[in-house]
Amino acid sequence: MKNLNIIGKSKKKIDALSLATGNAKFTDDFYVKDPLFVSFLYSPHAHAKILNIDDENAREINGVVDILHYKNVKQKLHTTAGQGYPEPSPYDTVLFDKKMRYVGDRVAAVIADNKQIADNAVKQIKVEYKILKPVFDSEEALEKDAPIIHDENSYMPIPVKYEPEHNLAAEVEIGFGNMKNGEKEADFIIEKKYSTHYASHAAIEPHSVISYFDEMGRLVIITSTQVPFHVRRIVSKVLEYPLSKIRVIKPRIGGGFGGKQEVFLEPIAALITIKHKRPTKIILSRKEVFQSSRTRHPMKITLKTGVKNSGEITSLSLNALLNTGAYGSHALTIVSNAGSKMLPFFNKVKNIHFLGRSAYTNLPVGGAYRGYGATQGYFALNQQIDIITRKLNLDILEYIKKWHIRTGETSEVFKALGEGTEGVTQTIHSCEMDKCIDLGAKEIDWYNKRKKRIMTGEDKVRGVGIGFSMQGSGIPLIDMGAASMKMNDDGSFNLLVGATDIGTGSDTILAQIAAEVLGINLDKIIVLSSDTDITPFDVGAYASSTTYVSGTAVKKCANKIKNQILKVAANMLNSDEKNLTVANEKITDTTKNKSVTFAEIGSYTLYTKDQFQVQASASYVPKLSPPPFIAQFAEVEVDKRTGKIRVIQFVSAVDCGVALNPKLAEGQIEGAAVNGICYALTEDYKFSKSGKLTNQTFNDYKIWTAADMPEMKTIIVESDEETGPFGAKSVGEIGINGPLPAIANAIYDAVGIRLYHAPFTAEKIYSELNILR
């Protein structure tokens, strides 16, 4: 890279020490005087109508302030999906409904002076239900005589297909070329069914909200959110309360991964504060997070490929069915993404058909989750490619290198599939997929392990597998990020961004961008982010957008500041702007060998002559969404006696453009990869016959600890994305796509069993091995 001082360096995260010493504040760490506490009553039935609620006894308990339910809260349809407006998700939710659609659906809220009283009072509410027949399977839900889950007046706010009377929460279909001809051209057809499962984001900080009136009578909401501006809008609309009277503050957030892109607690806290004029605190328990927040949508995929003996794919049909659970949050966009992120990868395929549908069922609610449909889609594609190349005895790595999309190329899919509507035409400007494959393969010693079935004990055998993928960087023409800056007397700057740091380090990355443009040290940038009263707008932390979209806004803003400073310096030095250079916190006239420092400029503009505030703001809406690329490799050991899997080594080689902060970029990949590995092996939702989630503790829902870790390696393969800020693309989501298929392919490599249905539990592998015997 060109001469850069701050970009490309692993600068310390600016909030890290504050976090490591326990100073930094998360939502629940804020003190509010005498708050009201909330406990929820949840439906024990998967599908039921409430005939009556009797809250008399509960109300009589000392300390109970109020009880909210369908009888006393206005029913305003909305979506909890914190997306751009109008949201491409159905308006199928009200705060308190008469109908219950899954075990864990919200019946009522008890508001009390302390949490214990609220918890006890919940048990005193009597509810009469009329139990309805539930449906849990996404295919059954779409059958003719299936029980209808949304039989009220839910609707889609954008003009796309939505048929709640058939439990169809979303449908998208595209096609190119001619499938029949494509299949005719093929020497053989491979058609396989795959399925992925439920998962919890399991951010260690549970969902938390505090609301109160400030001294001016404005409503303040401090919340663990990824989308503060969407929170403000949705609260305003749902409660019909003026947006101008709401201030949303995002403090430190204890992880999001998509789970905090949902606005389902803030309206309730706000409602209580408005009604009772008292601060309100809602902190979910871990059980509630598992059961009644949001999850990763399970998906059923049928992938049919026509293939020539040369390996060329002549037709590709992808049929994806999302189980969106009881509500349709992100139901359209996630199923679309399974196609839009996966189909362009092999862009030479001429004949393509994609049908994506989302079905309502009586199970927990899906939502945004790191990977966002791409994870599910690539699970199928990667295994299919493994199957094809094994059948043809082709080297899978060479095969991927031969057929993947590359720099200068495009795919019709980019235009055809967007966020519920059409997408945007784009050409790839940067792609180092080949290098990712080569370096990753070298690291894991692929060719000495692949198809070798190395035994490491009497019953233990090893194998390796690959999972490749691409993602995007923001949502083109929809996402918007903005920044503003001002200069202080000592040459430091306040940088205000709407962008939402949820632990990713975006505050640091954005400060690095500003510091680099201005040629100053990182500590001269004072960042304040995500306060709807103070910072400019930003859609928030999702769709892998922050670095690319908000980062470009910051870069534009810093450039405006730089121009202003140059003008002042030219005056101060009596120079021509052309002769000025900016570096090391000063501006130098190279012809005169004279310079002024930033501190001198800052002071001059505020106190000396022609005073004005050096300040600027800038917004950015991307026209493109350049994909990062990744090749991920797993080495596993299968115990043939027990079916137990051990991941021995996991390698990720990623092209995320220029890594603005390599350590933070690695951290994104490492965290995503481990999340993906757990998703493949241990994480799953287990339901009783009546649809009740039975493993809602960390004890029963296993996410890994350090002791479970394999040898991990992350390789950053730089490319220069000319459309991105200092060459950057995204890196936040992509790392979760590879583990599921890489491990499945590695298991096949080791023992020859093909696992179409995730997760890969020991029992499943054991029984498959028995079939093989």
Add this chain to the structure above:
Amino acid sequence: MEGTFIINGKEKTLNFNADERLVITLRNNGYTEVKNGCSEGECGACMILLDEKPVHSCQIFTASVQNKNIQTVKGIGDLYLPHIIQNAFVEAGAVQCGFCTPGFIVATYALLNENPNPTEEEIKQAINGNLCRCTGYVKIIDAIKNAAKSIQKERASL
């Protein structure tokens, strides 16, 4: 109930309910550096040192630890005088969202007090009671290794 505790070296008298867990008492009294991620003894965000032993404070009844020594992450080091371990976490990129970090620092502190030169396996075992969803543990393990080295160096130079 009322009881006395030694918290971060200072004697404190606190009010609490008879069946209250220590994490709640501490947080209610301003020790919000002790986090609550699950209340079920699984995540380690609430980890503190109780008479120098790392424990999940959500699994301890406040009433049962009166007059005992309680040390939170702030007792190990603060913003103005951070401990080597805290600096090591910062340098290694081991802090993402940071919600788990106080617990990890406490666990590391206990480990390095007992075993200043741990193997990688010993490190992994020592932080087996702490969950981190953001980092994938790679940089946390790096940080602990670096902290051990720095502490040894410091001792050698004394």
